[in-house]
Amino acid sequence: MPRRVGTVVRLPRNDESGAVLAFAVLLSIAVLAVGHALLFASEGAYVTARAHAHIVEGDAAAEGALEEARRAGWTLWMDLIPVGGRRGDPPQLQDNTTTEVTWRRLSAEGWLVEAAATRTPRPPTVRRRLLWIYDPELRISELPAVVSLGPGAPTEILGSISGDTVALGVVDAPALGLLDLATMLSFAASLGPRGRPEPADVWGACDTAVMWNWGDPSSPSRPCSSYSPLKGRRGALEVDGGEGQVVLVVDGDVLLRAGTRVTGLLIASGRVDVLEGSSFQGRIVAFAGLGVEAGSSVVGSRDRAAAALRAVRDVLGGALPLHPALRLGPE
Amino acid sequence: MMAVSRRSVRRGAARQCACAPPSSAQGTSLVEAVVALLLGLFLIHLGYSVILGLRTASETVSDRLDVLTASRITRSVLRREMARGTAGRDWVAADDSLRLRAFRGTAIVCSLGPLPSELVVAYEGDRRPEPAKDSVEVVGADGSLLYVDLIGAGPTSTTCNGADSTEVVMAWRIDGPILDDVLVVRLFESGSYHFARSALRYRVGAGGRQPLTPEVWRDSETGFLIGDSAVGVQLMPRTTVGRPVSEFLAWDPP
Numbered sequence: 375m376p377r378r379v380g381t382v383v384r385l386p387r388n389d390e391s392g393a394v395l396a397f398a399v400l401l402s403i404a405v406l407a408v409g410h411a412l413l414f415a416s417e418g419a420y421v422t423a424r425a426h427a428h429i430v431e432g433d434a435a436a437e438g439a440l441e442e443a444r445r446a447g448w449t450l451w452m453d454l455i456p457v458g459g460r461r462g463d464p465p466q467l468q469d470n471t472t473t474e475v476t477w478r479r480l481s482a483e484g485w486l487v488e489a490a491a492t493r494t495p496r497p498p499t500v501r502r503r504l505l506w507i508y509d510p511e512l513r514i515s516e517l518p519a520v521v522s523l524g525p526g527a528p529t530e531i532l533g534s535i536s537g538d539t540v541a542l543g544v545v546d547a548p549a550l551g552l553l554d555l556a557t558m559l560s561f562a563a564s565l566g567p568r569g570r571p572e573p574a575d576v577w578g579a580c581d582t583a584v585m586w587n588w589g590d591p592s593s594p595s596r597p598c599s600s601y602s603p604l605k606g607r608r609g610a611l612e613v614d615g616g617e618g619q620v621v622l623v624v625d626g627d628v629l630l631r632a633g634t635r636v637t638g639l640l641i642a643s644g645r646v647d648v649l650e651g652s653s654f655q656g657r658i659v660a661f662a663g664l665g666v667e668a669g670s671s672v673v674g675s676r677d678r679a680a681a682a683l684r685a686v687r688d689v690l691g692g693a694l695p696l697h698p699a700l701r702l703g704p705e
Numbered sequence: 706m707m708a709v710s711r712r713s714v715r716r717g718a719a720r721q722c723a724c725a726p727p728s729s730a731q732g733t734s735l736v737e738a739v740v741a742l743l744l745g746l747f748l749i750h751l752g753y754s755v756i757l758g759l760r761t762a763s764e765t766v767s768d769r770l771d772v773l774t775a776s777r778i779t780r781s782v783l784r785r786e787m788a789r790g791t792a793g794r795d796w797v798a799a800d801d802s803l804r805l806r807a808f809r810g811t812a813i814v815c816s817l818g819p820l821p822s823e824l825v826v827a828y829e830g831d832r833r834p835e836p837a838k839d840s841v842e843v844v845g846a847d848g849s850l851l852y853v854d855l856i857g858a859g860p861t862s863t864t865c866n867g868a869d870s871t872e873v874v875m876a877w878r879i880d881g882p883i884l885d886d887v888l889v890v891r892l893f894e895s896g897s898y899h900f901a902r903s904a905l906r907y908r909v910g911a912g913g914r915q916p917l918t919p920e921v922w923r924d925s926e927t928g929f930l931i932g933d934s935a936v937g938v939q940l941m942p943r944t945t946v947g948r949p950v951s952e953f954l955a956w957d958p959p
Contacts, residue, residue, distance in 0.1 A: 480846075484888045502811070703811055
C-alpha cells in the first residue's frame with residue numbers, strides 16, 4: 375500500500391519537468407530573438423555606413439570629373455557653342471560609376487560645368503562649378519591701347535607708335551582678364567636671358583623644341599610659317615635681332631634691339647625698350663614703362679595680337695575657376 | 706451490490722492511506738518549495754539581469770549611434786556650407802561658432818527684366834527664395850562679386866532658353882544696380898552655427914538656435930579648431946561612449 379501511495383505522490387514531479395522544458399524552449403527562443411536583434415542592429419549600422427560610403431564615392435567621382443574637365447581646358451568645339459548653348463561630353467564608366475560632364479556657355483568666357491556621377495540604382499551626385507576660358511578677340515579688345523602701361527609708368531618715345539587704336543593706355547595689372555602673370559608664366563616655355571629668335575626646321579618639319587624658334591612669319595612657304603609659340607621668362611630678357619611671332623610673357627624688363635622684328639603680344643611686368651631699329655607689331659603691356667628709340671617702332675595690330683593669342687589656346691587655354699567657391703550648389 | 710460496497714470500502718481505505726501523508730513526504734514538499742522559491746528568485750534575478758543588461762547595451766548602442774549621427778551631421782553640414790563660400794569673405798570661424806553666408810541656391814541669369822533691377826533667372830536650390838530674409842551674390846562675367854538684398858521674387862511669363870527641367874524660371878528684383886555682364890546670382894541667408902548646449906545649432910539672422918544634432922557633446926571641449934591655413938572641428942562626446950574626434954573642415958588661407 376505505501377508503495378502505491380508513493381507512486382501516486384511522484385506524479386506532480388513529472389509535471390515540473392515539463393515546465394522546465396517549456397522554460398528552456400522559451401529561453402532559447404528569447405536568446406535567438408536577442409541574437410537576431412543584434413544582427414539587425416549590425417545590419418542597420420552596415421547599411422548606414424554603406425550609404426555614407428556611396429555618398430563619398432559619388433562626391434569624389436563628380437569632383438574628379440569636374441577637375442578633369444577643368445584641366446582639359448579649351449578644345450576646338452568650344453568656339454562652336456553659342457552663348458546660352460550647352461554640350462555634353464560622352465559618359466565615362468569607371469569602377470561601376472558613370473560620370474557625365476555638361477558644359478553650358480553663359481558668356482563669351484564664362485562656362486557652367488556640371489558633373490553628374492551615377493551608380494545605379496542610386497540617384498546621381500551632381501557638382502557644379504563656374505569656369506573661365508579666355509576668348510582671344512575679347513582679351514585683345516579689352517586692352518585699352520597699343521601699349522598699355524601701369525599707373526604712372528614713365529615713357530620715353532622718340533620713335534613711332536602707330537596702329538589701329540590709341541597709342542597709350544593704362545591698365546591695373548600686367549594680366550589678361552583672370553590670367554595673371556604668374557599663371558601665364560606657369561604655362562609658358564622658359565627662355566634664357568638673351569637670344570636671337572630664328573626659325574628652325576628638321577627634315578621639312580618645324581622644330582618646336584628649339585627655345586628661340588618663334589616661327590617664320592615672313593616666309594609663308596616655310597614649315598614654321600604658322601608656328602606661333604608661348605614663351606616666358608622670370609627676369610630680364612634681351613632679344614638681339616631676328617624675327618618671330620610670339621606671345622611673350624616676362625616678369626622683368628624686356629629689351630628689343632639690333633633690328634628685332636616681332637609680331638604678337640608682349641606682356642611684361644617691367645619696362646619695355648625698343649631700340650636700334652627694332653619693331654614690334656601687335657599689342658604690348660609694359661607695366662613699368664616704355665622706351666622707343668628713334669628709328670624703332672611699335673605698330674598696333676589687334677589682328678596680329680589676337681592671332682598669336684589664338685595660336686596658344688591649347689597651351690594657355692586651361693580653364694580657371696571663375697568663382698572661388700569649391701561648390702556652387704545646389705547639391 | 707454487496708461486491709460494490711466492498712470495493713467502495715477498499716477504495717475509501719486506500720484514499721485514507723494516501724491522504725494521510727507520512728512524515729517523510731511532508732519534509733520533501735518543504736524542501737521542494739524552498740528550492741522552487743530559490744530557483745524562482747534566481748530565474749527572476751537572471752531575467753532581470755538580462756533585461757537590465759540588454760537595456761544598458763541598448764542605451765550604449767543608442768548613445769554611440771547618437772554620437773556617430775551627430776558627428777556625421779556636423780561634418781557633412783559644416784563642410785558643405787564652408788565649401789559653398791570662401792574663407793574670410795563668406796564665413797568666419799571662432800571657438801564655438803561659425804558666422805556665414807549660407808548659400809541656398811543658384812540662379813543662371815537668362816536676361817534683364819522689363820523693370821529696373823529685375824532679372825529673369827533659371828533658379829535651382831535647396832528651397833524657394835524668401836525676400837524677407839534672403840540676399841544675393843551677383844557674379845559678373847569677369848568674376849567680380851556684388852552682394853545685395855533680394856527684394857522680390859515671383860513667376861514670370863518670360864521664357865529662358867537653355868534652362869534645365871529642374872530649374873524654375875523666375876523674375877527677381879534686387880536692391881541695387883544690375884551689371885550688363887552678370888552671369889549668375891546665388892541666393893543666401895545670413896546665419897551662424899554654434900556648438901551650444903551639447904549640440905550643433907543653427908541660427909538664421911537674429912532667430913533662435915535650432916538643434917541640428919542630438920545633444921551629445923561636451924560644451925567645454927567641443928568647438929572649431931582655427932589653424933594657420935585650415936579650420937577643423939573638435940568633437941568631444943559628453944559620455945564615455947564614443948571617442949573624441951578632430952577633423953579637417955576647410956582651408957582658410959591667411
